Amino acid sequence: MMKNDRREFIRKAGMGLLAGMGAASGLLTGGGFERTTSAAWAAVPGEEGLRWGMLFDTRRCPEGCTLCIESCHHTHNVPDIASLEGKIEWMHKENGRELLGSLCASTAAVPALCNHCAEPSCARACPTGSIFRRTDGIVAIDYHRCVGCRSCMQSCPYGEVSFNWSDPRAALKNPTVEYPTRQRGVVEKCNFCSDRLVRGKKPSCVEACPEGAISFGNLNDPSSEIRRLLESSETLQRKPELGTRPSVFYII
Amino acid sequence: MIEQALKGRRNYRIWSLALLVVAAGGVYASALQSADGFVHTGMGNNAIWGLYHAQLPFLASIAAASLAILVPGTLQKHSFLASLAPLAAFLGATASAMSLFFIAADLGMQRRILTLLLNPSPGAPASWQVPLLLLFLALTLTVGWAQVGAMRKGVKPPVWIRSAVMVAIPAGIALPVISAFTLAVVPGSELWTSALLAPRLMASGVAAGAGIMLLMAVTAEQLAGFKAGEETLERLAAVGAWAGLVFLALTGLDAATAMLGNMTADTAALALLYGNSPFAVVSWFALFSGTLSTGLLLVPSLRRSFIAAASLGSLLALSVWLQSGLTLILAGQLKDASAAAGYAPAVPELLLTAGIWAGAVLLMTVLLKITASAQLEREGL
Ligand code: SF4
Ligand code: SF4
Ligand code: SF4
Numbered sequence: 001m002m003k004n005d006r007r008e009f010i011r012k013a014g015m016g017l018l019a020g021m022g023a024a025s026g027l028l029t030g031g032g033f034e035r036t037t038s039a040a041w042a043a044v045p046g047e048e049g050l051r052w053g054m055l056f057d058t059r060r061c062p063e064g065c066t067l068c069i070e071s072c073h074h075t076h077n078v079p080d081i082a083s084l085e086g087k088i089e090w091m092h093k094e095n096g097r098e099l100l101g102s103l104c105a106s107t108a109a110v111p112a113l114c115n116h117c118a119e120p121s122c123a124r125a126c127p128t129g130s131i132f133r134r135t136d137g138i139v140a141i142d143y144h145r146c147v148g149c150r151s152c153m154q155s156c157p158y159g160e161v162s163f164n165w166s167d168p169r170a171a172l173k174n175p176t177v178e179y180p181t182r183q184r185g186v187v188e189k190c191n192f193c194s195d196r197l198v199r200g201k202k203p204s205c206v207e208a209c210p211e212g213a214i215s216f217g218n219l220n221d222p223s224s225e226i227r228r229l230l231e232s233s234e235t236l237q238r239k240p241e242l243g244t245r246p247s248v249f250y251i252i
Numbered sequence: 253m254i255e256q257a258l259k260g261r262r263n264y265r266i267w268s269l270a271l272l273v274v275a276a277g278g279v280y281a282s283a284l285q286s287a288d289g290f291v292h293t294g295m296g297n298n299a300i301w302g303l304y305h306a307q308l309p310f311l312a313s314i315a316a317a318s319l320a321i322l323v324p325g326t327l328q329k330h331s332f333l334a335s336l337a338p339l340a341a342f343l344g345a346t347a348s349a350m351s352l353f354f355i356a357a358d359l360g361m362q363r364r365i366l367t368l369l370l371n372p373s374p375g376a377p378a379s380w381q382v383p384l385l386l387l388f389l390a391l392t393l394t395v396g397w398a399q400v401g402a403m404r405k406g407v408k409p410p411v412w413i414r415s416a417v418m419v420a421i422p423a424g425i426a427l428p429v430i431s432a433f434t435l436a437v438v439p440g441s442e443l444w445t446s447a448l449l450a451p452r453l454m455a456s457g458v459a460a461g462a463g464i465m466l467l468m469a470v471t472a473e474q475l476a477g478f479k480a481g482e483e484t485l486e487r488l489a490a491v492g493a494w495a496g497l498v499f500l501a502l503t504g505l506d507a508a509t510a511m512l513g514n515m516t517a518d519t520a521a522l523a524l525l526y527g528n529s530p531f532a533v534v535s536w537f538a539l540f541s542g543t544l545s546t547g548l549l550l551v552p553s554l555r556r557s558f559i560a561a562a563s564l565g566s567l568l569a570l571s572v573w574l575q576s577g578l579t580l581i582l583a584g585q586l587k588d589a590s591a592a593a594g595y596a597p598a599v600p601e602l603l604l605t606a607g608i609w610a611g612a613v614l615l616m617t618v619l620l621k622i623t624a625s626a627q628l629e630r631e632g633l
Contacts, residue, residue, distance in 0.1 A: 085296025125437045127381070129373035147367050148360020151378050154300050154585060155438045163300070163360065165290050184289045185360030242439045 051118070051137035052192055053219035053247040054203075055226050055235065058096065058110045060213035066093065068111055071208030072190070077181045079164075079171035088162040090114075090190040091205060096252065100236045104252050111205075111214075114139060114160040114190040115238060115246030125155035131187070137219070137247055138192045148185040157242050161189045219247060263475070264621070271614040278607010281600040286362060292600040299595030301581055303605045304358035308381075310577030311351040312431035313457025315388055318344030319424045320458050320491065321465065326395070326409070326417050332487055335480050338403070339468055341396030342619040343461065344424065346612050348389035353608045355382060377433035384423055384430060391420040396619070404626035428453035435584070442521035443584035448506050453576055455499040459546070460572035462492030463565030468620055470562035478624035482556070489555040489565065496546030496568055503539075503575070524586050531583040534574055542571035 069091045072078070078090050093109040100110070120139045122131050130146040133139050153161040167184045175181060179195055182188055193203035201207070206214045217226035226249075229235075235249040284292055295302040318340045325337030333340075356365055372379040395416050402409040432453055435444035446452075466488055472478035480488075510518035526535050545568040554560045582595060597605075 083296075085298060087297060121437060121439050124376055125378060125434070126373060127376050127378035128367050128371045129376070130367075130371075132373075145364070145367055145371060146361065147364045149355075149358065149378070150300050150360070151376075151434070151437075154441075157439045159587075162297075165296060167289075185362075187360075239440075244439070 049135065049220060051219045051247060052116065052197075053137070053217065053226055053249065054113075054116075054192070054206075055215045055229055055249040055251065056111055057213045057215070057229075057233075057251045058106070058108070059251065060211040061108075061110060061209075062211065063108055065211075067208045067210065068205035068214065069093065071204045072113075074174070075176055075193075075196075075204040076179050076191070077168075077172055077175050078188075079168040080173065081166070081168075081171050086165045088164065088168065088188065090162075090188070096250075099238055100250060100252070101239070103236060104250075106252060110250060112158070112160070112238070113205075113248065114156075114192070115158060115244065115248045116190075116192055118245035118247065119243055121155045121157060121242075121244055122152035122161060125151040127151065131161075134194075138194050140191055140194060141186075141188060143180070143182055143186050143188065146186040148187070150187065153187055157244065158238055158246075161187050163187050264617075268614060268617065271610045271617070274610035275607045275614065277603045278605075278610065281603035281607060282357065284600050285357070285604065290360065292598055294596045294598045294601060296595075299582070299585070301358070301585055302595060303578075303597045303601050304354045306578045306581040307354045307605070307608075308351055308577070309428070309431045309435070309453055309580055310457075310460070310573050311347045311354070312427040313453040313572075313576055314461050314464070315344050315347040315351070315385075315392075315457075316424045316428045316454060317457035317459075317461030317495075318347070318392065319421060320461065320495075321488075322392070322395070323417060323421060326399075326413055332481075332484050335484055336465060336469065336488065338396045338399040338623050339465055339472075339620065340461075341392045341399065342616060342623070343465060343468070344392035344420075345389055345396060346616050346619075348385045348392065348427075349615070350608055350612045351385050352382065352389070353611075354605075355385075357604055357608070377430050377437060380426070380430045381434065384426055388420060388423045388427065391416050391423065395420070400623050400626045403623070404629055406630045425454075428457060435580075440517070441584055442510075442515075442518040443525060443580065446506050448502050452499060452502045452506070455495050455502060456572045456576045458495035459492050459499050460569040460576075462488050462495060463545075463567075463569035463572075466492065466565035467562045467569070468616065470558045472620050472624050473558065476621055476624035477628055478620070479627065485558065485561060486552075486555045489549050489561040492565055492568055493546055493549035493555075496542060496549065496572075499572070500543060500546060521584070524589060525579060525583045528589045529583055529586060531579050535579050535583070538571045538574035538579065541567050542575065545571060 072091045073080070076090060079088055081087050091111060091113045093111050095107050096104045096110040097107045099112055116137055116139045118133075118137065120131075120133055123133055123139060126132070127149060128145055128147055130142045131139065131152045132142075148163070150163055153163055164182055164184050164186055168182050172181060193201070193205075196203060203214075203216050206216045215226045215229055217224035219226060219230075221227060229251070230249060233251045235251055237246045237249055240246065281292070293302055321333050321336050321340035322344065324331045325333040325340060355368075356362060359365060368379075368382045372383070374380075395413050398413055399409050429450045432444075432450035435441070435449065438444055466485065469478065469480045469485060469488070473480065507522055509515070510522060524531075526532050545564045548554050549561070549564050549568065554564065
């Protein structure tokens with residue numbers, strides 16, 4: 001049973017991939033991808049254990065709302081830098097079409113963050129292993145080891161790594177004591193709230209969303225809420241064709 | 253041996269002093285950067301890497317190219333390149349040292365530089381860069397030094413040189429390959445993910461390396477009485493021309509495949525390189541000057557004129573520096589045309605870059621002078 005569930009889940013999860021490829025080839029249209037087989041995806045063996053994932057139901061995400069972003073940035077002492085060249089973001093909202101490709105019918109802004117990829121290209125680029133994938137699927141950064149070479153930033157195809165071009169502490173108005181601040185010269189990004197998970201709390205953005213639009217849970221557990229949603233809905237991932245296997249999904 | 257570097261004519265002293273001043277500017281800019289970070293550079297979210305990183309693929313290819321002269325010059329008996337072998341070794345050493353300086357300049361956390369050696373992540377190509385550069389630097393410097401020492405004493409170079417060169421071969425070849433691989437891990441960057449990038453870097457390195465060595469040998473000949481021999485220089489120019497041809501062919505093949513296959517992502521990257529980005533002018537100039545210098549170096553009569561060969565060689569080296577370094581990195585990292593306006597190097601960044609180059613030219617001048625005077629001394633015996 002468990003095995004079947006996983007298959008089913010993998011099949012559903014694979015739709016994002018197929019949808020992405022379909023969109024790129026221009027062959028598949030809306031209803032087409034229910035009928036496609038997911039052989040390419042199913043060839044990847046199922047995984048045991050924990051893999052944290054997130055799902056946004058963008059139908060519930062109102063235009064103009066930025067509560068999740070504000071909560072995240074406050075919780076994690078993300079500096080508020082206005083200039084585009086120096087900006088630091090763990091979470092942001094972008095045009096859905098640009099984020100998810102032509103399969104996304106809407107151009108309304110949808111939230112984006114690090115995808116905690118199962119095959120993270122950022123980690124493959126880091127010469128010091130300072131950005132790495134943990135056994136629970138979270139892609140984490142060791143701020144004390146990072147040498148600031150920005151290879152990870154260059155390699156993340158989603159632009160989800162930010163670099164501290166200037167001193168971030170100078171741009172913090174109201175720092176949170178529970179989470180460390182960073183220094184100039186290192187990179188940072190969403191940590192999937194690993195700091196809160198160890199304390200048994202849900203991610204800050206999930207808690208802050210008044211619409212309940214964000215689900216968070218173990219992608220490898222067939223009974224988790226996120227799995228139920230993935231199995232009952234059509235979902236998209238960002239650039240699945242690159243093979244990074246993102247752990248963040250979107251219902252449009 | 254060192255005292256040879258300090259003695260000299262007036263021109264030599266003025267030249268060295270000028271280089272020292274530029275290098276001092278680099279030291280000043282470096283201090284500024286240590287204090288305030290990258291705020292004094294043009295880098296930012298739209299230009300993640302800048303002038304510093306843009307030197308790395310070029311320098312890696314030059315380091316590897318020194319093997320093209322060093323290997324036959326030391327391992328083959330009666331090689332026509334033997335007289336150039338010490339120069340090649342010193343060129344390899346200088347290029348590796350420069351790479352290390354540029355890597356250091358590009359770190360946001362310079363005081364953690366040892367982390368690159370202490371905490372490598374072997375799955376990441378970038379981890380191999382610093383250890384390999386250090387190894388190659390040590391090997392080429394030792395080999396060059398031992399050769400000049402032997403030349404000065406008028407004896408055969410020690411036998412262990414051959415083993416050192418053997419070890420240097422895989423290390424040197426790995427440098428441009430690793431350099432290409434550090435770029436290949438970036439998904440969706442079509443200028444960087446081509447399998448032809450590594451061979452292209454190698455060929456371009458041999459072309460530029462030959463060009464630089466031509467300039468060095470001819471300068472040393474005119475000013476310090478160094479003698480490489482007419483035939484040797486002509487053959488060196490031929491090496492540069494053929495390598496230039498291979499480089500241009502590989503560049504053309506890459507572009508032709510992208511266009512014939514209508515690979516939209518690849519052609520979009522090419523459009524950024526040659527079309528709608530501020531780098532287009534530089535790219536076209538580099539392509540034109542590379543084709544011109546390669547073509548003219550294929551003419552035997554031009555190869556035989558020292559001045560023509562040295563000037564064409566320098567032009568070829570300039571073209572390669574622009575193509576395998578500057579535009580490869582700066583245009584290669586662009587996501588779209590709107591990001592292209594993002595980068596213009598700032599003054600301290602230019603000073604630091606020029607400073608590292610000046611330091612390297614100074615080092616090469618000194619090594620060249622030592623080599624030339626060692627040769628003169630031997631002849632005087
Ligand atoms: S989204 Fe980017 S930063 Fe996050 S894991 Fe994937 S490649 Fe790394
Ligand atoms: S910036 Fe830091 S985390 Fe990113 S690749 Fe370099 S050392 Fe690794
Ligand atoms: S999971 Fe945590 S760190 Fe990531 S965006 Fe949400 S609040 Fe921020």
